[in-house]
Amino acid sequence: MVREQVAEFSVEYVQALDEEGNADEAELPDVSDDELLELYRLMRLSRRTDERAVALQRRGESGTYAPGTGQEAAQVGSAIALEPDEWMVPSFRESAAFLTRGAPVHRLLWYAMGMEEGAEVADANFPPAIPVGTQPLHAAGIGWGHEISGERKAALTYFGDGATSEGDVYEAMNVAGALDAHAVFFCQNNQWAISTPRETQTRTETLAQKAVAAGIEGVQVDGNDVLGVLSVARDALETAREGDPVFVEALTFRRSMHTTSDDPSVYRTEEQESEWEARDPIVRFEAYLRDEGLLDDDRVERITDEIEELLADEIDRAKEGRDRVVPAEMFDHVFAETPPELQRQRETFRREEGDGEVATAEEGMSGEERAAGGEVTGRGDVREDRETAEDSETSEDEEVSDRGE
């Protein structure tokens, strides 16, 4: 009989800045002073964007929003490690990653305002992915493409601890390993999937070890330590660019509600929440920067003012765009070329609902035209003043869970 150990594994945990902001020199990534300040500004901008977006939702000016409060270090530290032409493949809580990649705030707000305009792609950022755990496969595909074409590039995808329970996520890691896809799987373990705590998702001790079964490298990092995250993300991307995918588990905490429709007090205590308040990623990093002499009160105030000014402009711009939504555009991008039946539907819509344009006569009469005696009747009223922000449904009792999550 043979009985011997044939495999063993371990998972490393990385931290560069401890909770008080003391640095471990050996783990510090190579970052210039300007870059350090930019990391700080981005984290502050993200935090404030969340606050403003939630407030807009509360006033009925916008829709469901998923704040990333508490996860700024995890997102900013990793997104900044990507090259501009490398793809970022987000889930739905990645405002901070988008901002780091240069996406304008108004586009994030448009998405929250229920506008496809907010999902338009300008740079190498995939649009938000609402179905949990589906997008890591896209990163595997992008990264496989880099392998096929021999490019020294990698894609980085974000997902949560809950997502690691979805079959697609296992498939993504496995297929990436099998096909040498240039992909980094960046899991933000924020401890909660709506009301479901991390322990309910899986029995494993770490999420990082899920990489082991796929034969790829898995590493854990303090996700509230922006410099630790940056260091790990850089290494992971370098490895992935060579065709070896990496799984990163960033340990962090969802400090706020799941989305604006959620009420965390139903399923977790204030003690649990305050435990993580002490580990705030921005407070910690600010302490470090002050120690290093890179920040003082004046500088912090200047950054604060700049952020307020930027957000005021961006929110105005978002509202202007929202007030100009043209409903008929829902027909415009279903296919590259609109098929005849869909054209017919669009023209019927324009005739009946109007959108500023009067429908033109077409071949073949629809039922509507039959009814109208073959005449094309154009109402053509302009819908520009539509009040899209009206939020009458929420005024009912039980505000929370009106939209489910």
Place this chain on the structure above:
Amino acid sequence: MANEIRLVEAVRQALREEMARDESVVVYGEDVGVSGGVFRATQELQDEFPEQVYDTPLAEAAILGMGVGLGATGFTPVPEIQFASFAYQGFHQLVQHASRMRSRTRGTLGVPMTVRTPYGGGIRALELHSESFEAGFAHVPGLKTVVPSNPADAKGLLTSAIRDPDPVIFLEPTSRYRASRESVPEGDHAVPLGEAEVVREGADVTVVAWGAMLHEAMDAVEDAEADAEVIDLRTVSPMDSATILESVRKTGRCVVVHEAPRTGGLAAEIIARINDDALYHLEAPVERVTGYDVPFPMFAREEAYRPDAERIRRGIERALSA
């Protein structure tokens, strides 16, 4: 005895009463336990039935696939899929296993699972939280597809679904969850599956709708000139053709309403059945008032997408004027 409750509470009442009646009934899914579900449909049920209500990991294929195993071996699984669009993540389990188990084992194994899931638009939700895929579910042989439009039916149909020996997908219109309080019978209340209801009698035109659209249809006929008969389909599959045909033979005109996209929608199936068995009673082509063949838009454009009373009224006018 009857109480005035909302649709979401009627769902909860049915779950509570069925779990109390039959301990093989197991309610499970994402966030259904501790928090009571994202719409609070299962609120407090875990406290009352700790052995029958479970939170699961975030995995729809697991939720539906385990339902096959549970259901085939003596349990009565009543899983929740958090939103209907995420049933796709486990759709293969419904199509390849749950719906076929009875036929492929020549009746020796069945899957008495009821999959509850919120569906449809009108609540300004996120992307992929508003779709109406009932035609897709109805296209799966061996799977029953049920859509309640009001609190009493929600309770009565869900009760029947749970007691049904075959798999049922139970689509709960999100915009109706808290829309109104209505009278719901207390205690045992089962509304049979597969039976439509004539909710308003009329002589001039038949309007067929279900779920949230039933209410738009009722609003539309309120101010229509004609005397409309309105049918709430309730079970979209297997469909109660007899009630529709009987009505159409009487009125000679028909309008079918659904929120789902037009092409391949259930209106097409209903029209085909009318053609098969009541064509010569028709005095006008059957009208369809439906969503458009576009992905359900994000909420800034959802009002424009969804059929409303005005659009239905125009459909009725066309059916009457032809």
